[in-house]
Amino acid sequence: MNRQDNQQTRASVFDLSYSQLEARMQGLGQPSFRARQVWQWIWQKGCPDFARMTNLSKELRHRLAQELDLRLPALSGLASSRDGTKKGLLSLYDGQEVEWVLIPDKDHFTLCLSTQVGCSLGCTFCSTGRMGFVRNLTSGEILAQVLIATQVLEEARSSWPLRNIVFMGMGEPLLNWSQVHKGLTILRDPMGLGFSHRRVTVSTVGVPGTLTAFAQTGLASLAVSLHAPNQALRRQIMPAASRLLPLSDLMDTLQAIPLKPRQRITVEYILLGGVNDGLNQARDLNRLLSRLKCKINLISFNPAPELPYTAPDPDAVAAFEHFLRSKGQTVTLRKSKGQDIQAACGQLRNSPGRSNAGSALEPNMERGMHAQT
Known part of the structure; x- marks a missing residue:
């Protein structure tokens, strides 16, 4: 059978x-x-x-x-980056495939997992969006990525544990909310996988109704994929997301979310060379976020052959970051990892039967590992 x-x-x-x-x-x-x-x-x-x-x-x-x-999906591919990042390719029961990424950080790993095969939003800077939407993952397929990534670390005899989980891989988590909700519950359950709230983050462009429902569960920290300081630019680079929840409505929703005293919403902002990385955009972003209790995560765009953007100039990135800090914003510049195996932010993509991981770094690609029979 x-x-x-x-x-x-x-x-x-x-x-x-x-x-x-x-x-x-x-x-x-x-x-x-x-x-x-x-x-x-x-x-x-x-x-x-x-x-x-x-x-x-x-x-x-x-x-x-x-x-x-009781069988897990097969880990049909594993690519290793020069910087220690690992990207896995899972073959699901129906032949579809998804990718996950293990990212090293100081003394631990963070797992970036997927919630959908493909994505319906088509953000113009994201390789996954070019796949289109195939189907949602089940809660078991979402959590299988955690179990298999843990196996990979155990078999590599890594002294670094898997400490953090980020729902930032393929797909929009809140468009698969019922399964993501079930998965988060098991992930947080002390009798389940036992991850604490501060170790789990869900990233979303913002889905009407569901965004508030997720925030009210308290199951994970919230990260919002913003990437533009005004509706016109957001419509240009994130057309579906800007229609789904216009920027003014998104900000109203975020400001209404009750936060604990030390809790902040993470705002993710990918810097696209010559598009949204100027000081004018930095000023607009500061103004937009002035009433929101947040921290800003800046991410330099990771180029891919099929995407119409270039990486920002390092001086532009430094100026953008400096301006926000000068206005009292809490800013982190995320260091991209795994670019040589196309595992960095926005680079995950595949088609049935073929992963871009193999074409990205074939010598370091192991196929057919961990298949459950």
């Missing part, structure tokens, strides 16, 4: 919320604490086989194996 046929007959255990797993156990005539045991085997111990869940009866283990699929 192939992976797709199997998926049609058995539900993936990774797609189940705790309450759904508990209902499954009750349907099998089991007490509710059995769900907790299975849950801990899956998320805390990373157990790949029901037969190894030794505190369950042999009969129950057999029933679970018949009804639930």
Whole structure:
């Protein structure tokens, strides 16, 4: 039986919320604490086989194996950058593919994960947007990236742990909110993957209604992909996002979000050479953000052959950053990593059966690793 046929007959255990797993156990005539045991085997111990869940009866283990699929997607490619960044290619049950990125930072790794195959927004500076939208990922496929990235680090015997999770890969998370919400709940659950609030960030262009709903959950920190200080320029470089939630409405929504005393919204701003990186744009950005409790994350554009922009001049970047700091803004200039394997911000893309990771750095690409049989 192939992976797709199997998926049609058995539900993936990774797609189940705790309450759904508990209902499954009750349907099998089991007490509710059995769900907790299975849950801990899956998320805390990373157990790949029901037969190894030794505190369950042999009969129950057999029933679970018949009804639930415990296989992860196959890691069909792994590329390593000169700077230590790693990009993985996951092959999903239906043949679609997504990429994730492990980014080294001081003494730990941050995982940039994907929530959709492709993206419907088509931001003009993003390679993923040129793919168009294929489908949403399930919560299990989202969390599989965490489990497999952890396996990669363990097999590499890395002394650096996976500490942070950022929903900044392929896709717009809030356009897949039901599955992202379920995934965040498991990610934060102390009996699940156990990540703290400050270690998880969701990046969004802003989706009406859903943006507020996400913020009210308190499940993760919020990062907003802004990239333009006025609606006209945002419409030019982010046409779909600017229609989805015009800039004035976006700012009103952000200002209405209640924040804790030390909490801030992260504003992401990609600097495109000669487009949005001038001092006039810096002044407009400062004015726009003057009433918002935020910190600004500046990102130099990472060129790609298919995109119509160039990287900003370093002097322009320095001047942009200096002006914002002089106005009292908290500013971070993000250092791009993984450019040599096309793993930097905005560079993730693939088509079925073929990843750009392979073409980017074929000598460092390992294919067919970690496939679950």
